[in-house]
Amino acid sequence: MENEYKKDREKLMSLTRELMPQEFGRVGVIWVTVLLIVLGSGLMAYIHQLSKGLIITDMRDYSSWGIYISNFVFFVAISLVGSLISAILKLTYAGWRTPLTRIAEVIAVSAIAFAGLTIIVDMGRPDRIINLFIHGRIQSPIIWDVLVVATYLVISTLLLFLPLIPDIALCRESGINSKFWNMKIFKWLAMNWKGKKSQFFIVNKSIKILAILIIPVALGIHTVTSWLFATTFRSGWDSTNFGAYFVSGAFMLGAGAVIAAMFMIRRQYKMEKYITDGHFDKMGKLLVLLSLVYLYFNINEYLVPAYKMKHGEAAHLNSLFTGHYAPMFWSVQFFGMILPILVLIFKKGRKPLPSFIISIMVIVGSWFKRFLIVTPTLLHPFVPIQNVPESWKSYNPSWEEWLIAASTLAGACLIMTLFIRIFPIIPIWETAEGNGIKVESHDEK
Amino acid sequence: MKEEENTSRRAFLEKSLVGGISALGVASLFSACDTDVKETGEKVKLLSPDGQIVEVDSAYINTNIPDLKLSEHNIREGVAGKKFVMVIDLSRCKNAKKCKEGCSKMHFLPKERSYVKVEKMQDSEKTAPYWMPMTCFHCDNPPCTKVCPVDATFKLSDGIVAIDNDRCIGCRFCMVACPYSARIFNWGEEMYALDKEEEKAIPEHTACSTHKLGTVEKCDFCPQKGEKNELPDCVSACPNGVFYFGNEYDDAVTNGDETLQLSELLKTKAAFRYLEELGTKPRVYYLPPVNRLFPFKDVEESKNS
Known part of the structure; x- marks a missing residue:
């Protein structure tokens, strides 16, 4: 027993x-440098926008929303993956999801954080953002969005x-790179974790509760985001679907997004043992299903x-269909x-590279x-x-708009990259549990 | 028993609250009648509100009253006793564009910018084109105020949909929500570039004319004119009497030349509201382009060809 x-x-x-x-390897260093350059130049462009106003964009009285808003919708959309992998697949007992949960959750957290920043970038008067709280009108879909996005950010962060x-x-405990791991911040983040049975019980139970909670909130954030459009009379938006x-x-x-991140992490960190071809196969199948559902709604929306x-x-x-945007x-x-449906429906198409x-x-x-x-x-x-x-x-977005939008994307990628640099991206204890290793510690010091 | 105690406690609180307030009121009344004033013996004749001529000692006359209307104007309050309404007669418009000029001038906008649009409309291929001036419709069921997250645009008691440019956060949701594209945005300072003197000349009592960078503005029905029973500038600038403006409570509208009974006009002239099916209930009615004063002539088009 003790031996085991x-x-x-x-x-x-x-x-x-x-x-x-x-x-970071060489590729990692180049990647981070590029992200920092894009982020920095986007920041400069935003400072320019702050001083001149939104006149530096190509938005005008008719095209009054532009790529800032579509970028915001993109961020909110991509953040839903957190609930898909860590909630829906968990509650359906899809055990293979374990190595993907943290990837999905870090995508969700960084995307939803930048969704919030992007909406501030779009504001004509970001200096008055406090008005949302002191004069907020609950009747406005924007306030619903603020509330539900903030809730989603909190739950996603907890799930991460x-x-x-x-x-x-x-x-x-491992002793590797101990100078780094002995930093106070990690001691604080580990929250006096001893690996006791009772502690695992609390963590497991909390994760389960959050996994259930996040599903309605996830549906909420994107439904409310769609209502920013659907509550108006405009053609193309005036839809109950x-x-x-x-x-x-x-x-x-x-x-x-998860497939792309899986591929890059596996390649960069040689994780073939944990992120297997089987994962690409299963995620590929899932993507086919989700694309078919989306196809169905597209037929509804356009046909x-x-x-x-x-x-x-x-x-x-x-x-x-036939005009300028065709x-x-x-x-x-x-x-x-x-x-994607045509390729991923075949087994060969679900290999990692394709x-x-x-x-x-x-x-x-999607962007x-x-x-x-x-x-x-x-x-x-x-x-x-007239x-x-x-x-x-x-509407042809100005270079400032492109740069600012690109820098928000770069910022989200940077958060994910730094997270992977600091924390283990494949959950250790969950993988161990999956391999039949008992993770509870007997050490009751 | 407990409940009784509660109610009596509440009643006591209410009584004492009312008492306190009335005591305050009385106190302020006394302080208003300054008893320390020394009479000068010089009597001044004044006209009382009910039309009587009264004599008071000149010492009691305070000439230092600030202009109440300007200093105490609350943009969230409509003009009392008014419910503004507009009727636009499409049979009279020939796209003279004077309304746009008048609006730009009144609201200190650059020449090419105006709250009024004059659209060339053609309902179907074989029907005749006509000019359609459009202001903000000041809808009774406004889709724009519904979506505002900070209550920076709102409906007033006088029917006007107003904007608080000091509160607007510039999200532009209202512009997207308005099916009539009535709202414009201060994208940059050059969109309302005024010199300092001009800026000072902007009167206080204008719900929209405070041009602020990064905020939305639009036609405000010129409440500072309506309050004085004057006509908005687009109405008085029109050489063809296209616009009729008035107070729905008076059941009368005027284009400056003729004054008509609103209800009768709407009934007999087949008035309609633009995109009625959206349910926005505009306060601007249109009279159909029949028996036109002018033949339709597209100046821009003939210039180009």
Whole structure:
């Protein structure tokens, strides 16, 4: 009995050594440098925007929302992956998800944090943000969004942090890089973790409660975000399907994001043992399912109004199907949704490299899909656009806008990268448990 | 028993509260009648509110009263006793653009910017095109005020949908929510560039005309004019009497030349509201473009061809 316990502790320690965060390689250093450069130049562009006002963007009275808003929707969408992997797959007892939970949760936390920042970037008067709290009107969908996004951020952070506590303790215990791990912050973050049975009981129970809680909140954040559009009269937005349409698109994007992150982490840190081909196979299947659901909602959103071609909707739909936005619209529909289904439905397509390429297509496609939801609608208002400068009739984001949007994406990537540098990205104790190693400590000091 | 105690306690609180307030009121009344004033013996004749001529000692006359209307104006309060309404006669408009000029001038906007639009409309292929001036419709069920997260745009008792430019956070949700594209945004300072003197000339009592960077503005129905029973500048600037403006409580609208009974006008002239099916209940009515004063002529188009 005592012997078995010792064996388990040894196994746990060797697993810890294997999964300890690793220093950046050459690629890692280049990656972080590029991210820092993009982030820095975006910050400069934002300072420029703060001093001049939104005039430096290409948004004007008709295209009054632009890529800041579509970028915000993209961030909210991608953050839904946290609830997909750590809640839905947990509650359906999909044991294979263990090595992916932390990847998904760190994507969720960094994305939702930058969703909040992006919405501030879009404000004409960011200096008055306090008004949201002192004069907030609960009748406004923006306030619903503030409330539900903040709630989601809290629950996601807890879902990231709670399973991390035992791992931080294990990292400290391992003795590797002890100078780093002995820093006060980690001692504090490990919260006096001893690995007692009672402690594991609390952590497991809390994770389960949070996993259940996060599902309605996740549906909430993206449904409410869709209502920022669906509560208006605008053609293309005036839809009762919008909540479900947005949520399904978000899950598709989230699954794509996890595949892309899985591939890069596995390659960079040689994690083939933990992130296996089987994971790509299963995530590929999941992505096919989610893309099919999204396809269904796309048919609803575009085919049904197109069948009727109401006067107000016709100009908007024609601009998407055959007009100015047709090349973007059809590329996004094909490369971002149809092709993933066609490729990932075959076993060979679900190998790591092809599914990585497809996941990148899904991510890029999803970003432009949100552009196509926001901009063409605004350029086709009920009252025809007349007597304004020619440039106001179209929307071509300025370089400042591109830079600021890119820097928010870079910022989210940087948070994820730094997280992986500091913490073990594959959950140690959960993996050990999955391998039949007892993780509870007998040490009752 | 407990409940009884509670109610009596509440009653006591209410009584003492009311008592306190009335005591305060009386005290302030006394302080208002300054008893220390020494009479000068010089009597001044004044007209009382009920039309009587009264004589008071000049010592009691305080000439130092600030202009109440300007200093105490609350942009969240409408003009009392008014419910502004507009009727636009489409048969009279020839796109003279004087309304736009008048609006730009009144609201200290650059020349090419105005709260009024004049749209070239054509309902269907074979029907005749016509000019359609559009202001903010000051809807009775405004989609813009519904979505505002900070109550920076709101409906007033006089029917006006106003904006508090000191509170607006510039999220532009209201612009997106307005199906009539009535709202414009201060993207940059050049959109309302005024010199300091001009800026000083902006009167206080204008719900929208305080141009602030990064906030939304729009047609405000010129309440500072309506309050004095004057017409908004777009109305008085129009050479063809397209715009009729008035107080719904008086059941009368005027374009400056003729004054008509609102209810009768709406009934007999087949008045309609733009995009009625959206349920926004605009306060601006249109009279259809029939028996036109002018043949439709698109100056810009003929210039180009």
